[in-house]
Amino acid sequence: MQQPESGPRPAKRLRTSEPAPPPSPLPAAAAADALAGWSAMKPQPQPPQLQQQQRQAGSSAGPAGPAAFVSPEWLEQSLAQGQPLPAAGFPPPEEPEVLTPVAGGRSSRQGSCPSVREGARPGSRESIRSGSTQRRQGGVDADDRRRWLGEDMWHEGCATMGAVELMLQGVFSEERSRQIGNEPLVQALSELSKYEGALAADSKLEGGVELGSERGEINERALQYARAAASVRACAYRLCPPVRAHQLPFVAESTADKICQILETGTCAPLEFFRADQPVRDSRGRVRPDSAGGATRARFCKLPGVAQKTAERWWQLGLRSFDDVERAAQPGGPLAEGGEAPIGTEARFSLEHREDLLEGTRREEVLEMMAAVQAGVQAVTGAAEGWKVEVVGGGRRSQAAHDADFCVTHPSVPLEGVLLQLRGHLVREGRLFPPGEAMFRTQHGRMPTHIERLRHEHLRRLSSGTPSRRTLDRFDRLHAIYRTAAGRACRIDVIFVPPDEWAFGFLGWVGSKTFLRHMRRLADDRGMFLNSHRLFAVQDGQSVMVPDEAPPRHAGGKPHWPPGWAPGRRVEHERDIFELLGLPYREPHKRDMPG
DNA sequence: AAAAAC
């Protein structure tokens, strides 16, 4: 009933300090070490047939013309949407998906206590028993929480915590979710999130009318689907219809409906519209402006150097495939020099090398790049010992990664300027495509004074309540394209993290994005401020570092040292950050919340 | 926020 990974949390060792990370092994050994977790993971097994069904649906696009057969689901969903749906996603109901009732005996109570649930729509105040009895946050009752989380992860506190904290008790592993049988649903919700994300172009003004969809920069729909996808991935039992609202965190009526449709038919209305490049409708049945071309625009966005704006522009020029874009970039075309919307250097390169870039990075390529970074920092600093180069990002969480990310540190060599030297070194060695040819961006020189800036930002958030623009981290970073020995082009990111911020930087670069959002929200709920550099709290109107200058806060913002912690102990490992936040530790491969 | 492309 304890958190399986965190071990006996209370009886933690009490250390003073051990400032220096262990010296780094030779490149090859370091590589093997960093990737040790991979060997435990198996190559992708077969996705269930649900996915094949979905693929087919996507390929034969087009709205429902004079369809020969109309399935009940098609009719139902078309009516719900107020418009005819693309017929592709609604095959004749020859054989309804084999969906056994919930596995493993946990289903015993499923649907068997309607007394609480039937009238328990959030809309009806009936569901909230005058507040006194076990007022639960997040709408999910204790039984549902327990079934969702699974017995292994469940503990007393889970019954009453907020939804964000509850989510962070979960295990987010694609492998686990696939074994349970929920991964196709996760993929469908994640796909929806990506389509929404690709639309996020600032549609503030159009024809002088505020469309009001975007407040600030967060895309609420993409966020919502990402949360739902994460919630499903952590679900301990196989979901099968009917899925009730509030059966799992971040799934209420609307999402539960879509989940049921996906489980029953393999798809749902918005998914089919996106896949067919058709505009989707909002919950009130109105066509959402600028929502056409979801599938194509999301595909364009996969190229480094292409994001929402460029994807939308290409779509509006009538381009529907990479081949179209390539033709348009030929002399005389709209994307050529002097044309209507000339293609940028980075996008042009990405287009040319799309076969490499879209395939993702293979294990051996990650190892090759890591060895090159390791050798590079040794060469440019003359320090042969002590460098730590770790794989972070998706490559650390799972086997599949679209790029290679590395965090680099050294216990004693100052990191200032090393990034620029490394960059020059790798270009001279012919390993990086040079600036002007491909993506080649660096950020450096922001580390001096960064702590004071972060304190300032922390306080500004508190006082002004301004949504305030986001601040990315201030580490020296390189974002570029690496040329492997075999001549393949791979996206690479290198991040220099000072040793005293290692745990925070590592955590922030391992992700996942959705996981970090939850962690940072929890810190906020606790009255703290977490970023890739530090954890902060407020004391006497000052921004103070946790745990160096003040104890962490717990529920209600109360200062409290967790078991094993006392003034003087410093954050050295990722696990320390989980403990300060009162969370069970999760290995990187269990932080794979989909986005 | 800041770099780079425009």
Next chain:
DNA sequence: TTTTTGC
């Protein structure tokens, strides 16, 4: 000035 950049 606009667009993209990370987890």
Next chain:
DNA sequence: GTTTTGC
């Protein structure tokens, strides 16, 4: 009912 949603 209103605000927040990551940094």
Next chain:
DNA sequence: AAAACA
């Protein structure tokens, strides 16, 4: 779209 808060 959902949760937390007022």
